[in-house]
Amino acid sequence: MMLAAHYNLRPIVDLLFELLPLDRAVDDLLRLACRYTIDRHMLDGDNAFYFFAQGLNGKQTSDNPILYEVYEFHHECQTFDELISIQNDNNAMCMHALLVNERIFRQHGDIAIYFDLFEKQCDYYHDNQLFHRCLQLRIHAYQLIRRVQNDSYDQRRWHDNKFYSLVKDLQNMLRQSGVVPVDSLVIIFNWIFDQNMIVSTFLQLNLLKIVICVSIYSVVQN
Structure with missing residues (x-):
């Protein structure tokens, strides 16, 4: 079905949608819709809308969705x-x-798919110099990954490989506005200490520079 959808063979998609188990078909369609919406190399608004609409029939709805600032208080x-x-x-x-992507990740724990999509949204934010949004999304995603996968190998590997991106976001914000959110720094340092994370000397120095800059700015402001 994913292959038929990729080549826009909608009659085949419709047929397979009827034949395949609903939960499996819906998740595949929704993942493709997410990619058509977020991936700048595969944008396809018409098909994204069509697949999102199909997915409405196969998911459990929530009467009280949680609204997150990172999603600008939108709900699915x-x-x-x-x-x-x-x-x-x-x-x-x-x-x-992004909300659909998160819900599917919560249900199935497919970290690679979840991670790839939110990183593509971060790329968009970065290209538009919305560095605070990059940081918001990465921190939210990381907190979610920790809750869903606990201490799994994939989660630890994600932690090790992508911690640099968080520090880079902080540096970009510092260069752009001269300030960084202190609560984000606290969260990042808590992750380091909670998991006894081995951080490279390079990243340690960059974090130290950020802390010093924030401290100096606070003193000057006061």
Whole structure:
């Protein structure tokens, strides 16, 4: 079905959607819709909307969705009317895709797919110099990965490989505005100490520079 969807063979997708177990078919369609919405090399708004709409029929809805600042307090669309109301709002559709991506990750724990999609959104934020949004999304994603996968090998590998991106976001924010969110620094240092993480000397020095700059700025402001 994913192959048929990729080549826009919608009649075959419809047929397979009827034949395959609903949960499996819906997740595949929704993942593809997320990619068509977020991946700048595969943008396809029409197919994304179509697959998101198909997915509405196969998921459990929530009466009280949790609203996160990282998703700009959007919630995953629960009805077709909600979905069509954001169809022409690229940012709202991206938030919807990120929320769908997170829900599927919570259910199945597919860290590679989850990680790839939110990183592509981070790339968009970075290209538009929205460094605070990069940091927000990465911290939220990391906290979620820790909760879902606990101390698994994939989670530890993600931690080791991607910690650099968090530090880079902090540096970019510091260069752009002269300030960084102190609560983000606290979260990052807690991760290091909680997991006895081995951080390279290079990253340690960069974190130290950021802390010093923040401290100096606070003194000057006071």
